[in-house]
Amino acid sequence: MSGSGNCLVIAVPSKGRLQEQAAAVLTAAGLPIEKLGGSRNYRGRVIGRDDIEIAFLSASEIAHELATGQVHIGVTGEDLVRETIVDSDRRVSLVCRLGFGHADVVVAVPDAWIDVHTMEDLDDVAAGFLARHGRRLRIATKYWTLTQGFFARHGIALYRIVESLGATEGAPAAGKADLIVDITSTGSTLVANHLKILQDGVVLRSEANLVISRGADWSGGTAGAARALLEALSGSHYPVSLQAAEAVFG
Amino acid sequence: MPASGADFGVGEGRLKALFDAVGAEWLDLPVLHPADPFLETAGEDIRRRMFVTEGPTGERLALRPDFTIPVCLHHLAHAAAPRCYAYEGVVFRRHDTGSPERLETGYEDIGRASAPEVDAEILKLAVSGVSSLGAGDINVQVGDIALFTALLQALEIPPAWQRRLRRAFGLPARMAAHLARLSSPREGRPALDAELRKAAEAGDRDALTGALQARLAAQGYLDPGRSATEIAERYLDQQALTETRLSPRVIEALRAFLSLEAEVDRAADELNRFAQGAGVDLGPALEALAATAEAIGTGSPGVRIRFAAGFGRPLDYYTGLVFDVRAQNYPYPLAGGGRYDRLMQVLGAPASIPAIGFTIRLDEPSPVGAQAAGAGENA
Numbered sequence: 001m002s003g004s005g006n007c008l009v010i011a012v013p014s015k016g017r018l019q020e021q022a023a024a025v026l027t028a029a030g031l032p033i034e035k036l037g038g039s040r041n042y043r044g045r046v047i048g049r050d051d052i053e054i055a056f057l058s059a060s061e062i063a064h065e066l067a068t069g070q071v072h073i074g075v076t077g078e079d080l081v082r083e084t085i086v087d088s089d090r091r092v093s094l095v096c097r098l099g100f101g102h103a104d105v106v107v108a109v110p111d112a113w114i115d116v117h118t119m120e121d122l123d124d125v126a127a128g129f130l131a132r133h134g135r136r137l138r139i140a141t142k143y144w145t146l147t148q149g150f151f152a153r154h155g156i157a158l159y160r161i162v163e164s165l166g167a168t169e170g171a172p173a174a175g176k177a178d179l180i181v182d183i184t185s186t187g188s189t190l191v192a193n194h195l196k197i198l199q200d201g202v203v204l205r206s207e208a209n210l211v212i213s214r215g216a217d218w219s220g221g222t223a224g225a226a227r228a229l230l231e232a233l234s235g236s237h238y239p240v241s242l243q244a245a246e247a248v249f250g
Numbered sequence: 251m252p253a254s255g256a257d258f259g260v261g262e263g264r265l266k267a268l269f270d271a272v273g274a275e276w277l278d279l280p281v282l283h284p285a286d287p288f289l290e291t292a293g294e295d296i297r298r299r300m301f302v303t304e305g306p307t308g309e310r311l312a313l314r315p316d317f318t319i320p321v322c323l324h325h326l327a328h329a330a331a332p333r334c335y336a337y338e339g340v341v342f343r344r345h346d347t348g349s350p351e352r353l354e355t356g357y358e359d360i361g362r363a364s365a366p367e368v369d370a371e372i373l374k375l376a377v378s379g380v381s382s383l384g385a386g387d388i389n390v391q392v393g394d395i396a397l398f399t400a401l402l403q404a405l406e407i408p409p410a411w412q413r414r415l416r417r418a419f420g421l422p423a424r425m426a427a428h429l430a431r432l433s434s435p436r437e438g439r440p441a442l443d444a445e446l447r448k449a450a451e452a453g454d455r456d457a458l459t460g461a462l463q464a465r466l467a468a469q470g471y472l473d474p475g476r477s478a479t480e481i482a483e484r485y486l487d488q489q490a491l492t493e494t495r496l497s498p499r500v501i502e503a504l505r506a507f508l509s510l511e512a513e514v515d516r517a518a519d520e521l522n523r524f525a526q527g528a529g530v531d532l533g534p535a536l537e538a539l540a541a542t543a544e545a546i547g548t549g550s551p552g553v554r555i556r557f558a559a560g561f562g563r564p565l566d567y568y569t570g571l572v573f574d575v576r577a578q579n580y581p582y583p584l585a586g587g588g589r590y591d592r593l594m595q596v597l598g599a600p601a602s603i604p605a606i607g608f609t610i611r612l613d614e615p616s617p618v619g620a621q622a623a624g625a626g627e628n629a
Binding site (some may be wrong): 110112113114115117120121123124125127128130132133135136137138144147148151152155157158159160161172173174175177178194 | 289290292293294295297298410413414417418421424439440442446450462465466469470471472473474475476478480484488564566596
C-alpha cells in the first residue's frame with residue numbers, strides 16, 4: 001500500500017457510520033476524501049492532493065496495518081489497537097481521541113450472582129472453582145489479550161478463556177461459559193441477557209482514535225503532510241497530542 | 251519413541267552423575283504436549299508465554315513450557331510406586347527479551363511421603379547441581395507457605411480471608427493491598443431487590459437458594475456453572491469478608507511475619523521469638539521447619555542459605571517448602587523448586603500424591619559483569 005513512492009497512506013473504516021465519521025474528521029482537517037471508481041472500491045484519494053492515499057479497510061485490518069507500518073495513519077477503535085497489536089505502545093501512537101465509536105470493554109457476570117460485585121469477589125470464586133466444579137472458571141470473550149492483561153493486574157490467573165466468535169453475551173445462559181468480557185456501548189444487550197458489569201470491571205473505555213504507526217516510512221514529505229493534518233485538526237479543536245506525534249516523526 | 255528435542259542421549263545429561271547417584275530415572279519427553287494441562291494448572295497467564303498450535307484433529311498442542319507437568323503426567327500414566335525422575339532438554343516460553351528456547355535440567359521426586367528430611371535432601375541436591383556448574387558463590391532463599399497458613403489459623407482470621415491472603419502469598423503488592431483493606435473495611439454491598447432481600451436479611455439459606463434457583467431457571471440458564479446453593483452460601487458467608495476488620499495487633503503480626511528473614515540455621519529461633527512476641531502458636535508447621543533447617547545444616551563453604559518468611563510462589567499447588575538458588579555469576583535464579591503436594595490431584599490423580607522437585611537453567615550464561623556492560627540479554 002505504501003508502495004506508491006512517498007505517499008502518506010491514511011486508513012479509514014470501509015463501511016457504515018464509522019466511515020462517515022472518519023471522513024468527517026478528515027474533512028474538518030481540510031482533506032475531503034472520495035472513493036476511486038465508485039463506492040465498491042477500497043482505495044480513495046483526497047480531492048486535490050496527489051501525496052495522500054486513502055485505504056478503506058475493516059477496523060481490525062487497520063490496527064494490523066498500523067502495527068506493521070503498511071499505513072501511516074489510521075482511524076480505528078482503541079479496543080482493537082490494544083487487543084490485536086502486541087506491545088501496542090511501542091508500535092503505534094494514539095494521538096487523538098475522536099469522540100465517536102464509544103464502547104466499553106467490560107467484565108460481566110450473571111446478575112443472579114448476588115455475591116459477586118468486584119474483581120476481588122471474582123478472585124475468590126475463581127480460586128475455589130476447580131475444587132468445587134472439577135474445572136476452572138470459564139470466560140467467554142473475543143478479547144483475549146485485554147482479558148489476560150486485566151485479570152493479571154487483579155492477580156487472577158485461575159480461569160480459562162473460551163473462544164467466542166459472536167453472541168458472547170449468550171454464553172453464560174447457554175452453559176458455555178460462566179461469565180464474559182465483551183464490548184458494550186449502552187449496556188442494554190447485557191441487561192437483556194441478565195448480566196451485570198462488575199463495579200471495577202471496566203477493562204477499557206474505548207473510542208475511535210487517530211492512530212499513527214511508529215513503523216511506517218516517515219521520510220520524503222510524509223511526516224510533513226501528517227503534521228499539517230494534525231495541526232489542522234488541532235485548529236478545529238480536536239484534542240490532538242502534537243507532542244506524541246512529533247516523537248514518532250523524529 | 252517421541253522426538254525428544256534433547257541435545258543429549260537419554261541418561262547423558264550434564265548432571266548425569268549427580269542424578270544417577272540418587273537413582274533417578276531419565277525421561278525422554280515429547281516436545282509437543284496437549285496444551286490444556288498447562289493452562290489448567292498454571293492458569294491463563296501462561297498462555298501469553300506458550301507456543302500453541304493445532305494437531306491433525308484440531309486438538310490444541312503446546313511446545314512444552316516446562317518439564318514438571320509432563321513428568322507428573324508421565325508418572326500418573328505409568329507408575330504407582332514412588333519414583334524420582336531426571337530430565338534435560340529445551341523448554342519454550344516467550345520472554346520480553348532473549349531467546350524463547352531455554353535448556354533446562356531438573357529432578358522431580360513423586361510419591362515419597364512428605365518429610366523434613368526429604369525437603370532438605372532435595373534442596374541440597376539442587377544446590378549440588380548448581381555448584382557443579384561452576385557458577386561461583388551460591389545464595390539460596392527458602393520459604394514455606396505452611397508457616398503462613400499456620401499463622402493465619404493461629405490469628406483466627408475468618409476462613410474466607412485466610413484463603414485470600416494465602417493466594418496473595420509471594421505477591422507483595424497484593425498482600426499489601428489486602429492488609430490495607432483489612433485495617434479499614436470497605437462499605438457494604440449494593441442492595442438486593444425486594445424478592446431476594448427478605449430471605450437474605452433473615453439469613454435464611456434455603457429460602458435464598460430457592461429464590462435464586464427460580465431466578466436462574468426463569469432467565470433460561472440451562473446448566474448454571476455456579477448453582478443457586480453456591481451463590482447463596484457465599485452471599486451469606488461474604489458478610490464476614492466485607493465486615494471483617496482486623497485489630498492493629500493482628501495486622502502488625504502479619505506484617506512482622508512477612509518481613510522476617512534469617513540464616514536458615516537461625517530461622518526456627520527467630521520464628522519462635524516472633525511467635526512469642528505475637529502470642530501465637532505455629533504448632534507443627536514450625537516444628538517441621540525447624541527439622542528441615544536442622545537437616546539442611548549450616549551449608550558448606552561458598553553456600554549461604556537464608557530463610558525468608560514472605561517468600562513464596564503464587565500458584566495454588568505449592569504446599570510447603572519453596573526455594574530459589576542464585577549464583578554469584580548470574581543475574582537471575584539458576585534453580586527454583588519446591589514442594590507441590592497438590593499438583594498431581596489437579597492433573598487428575600484420584601488422591602493427593604506428595605511431590606517435590608526443582609529445575610536448573612543450563613542455557614548460555616549471562617554473567618553479571620556482561621549484563622552490566624550491556625552485552626548480555628538473558629533476563
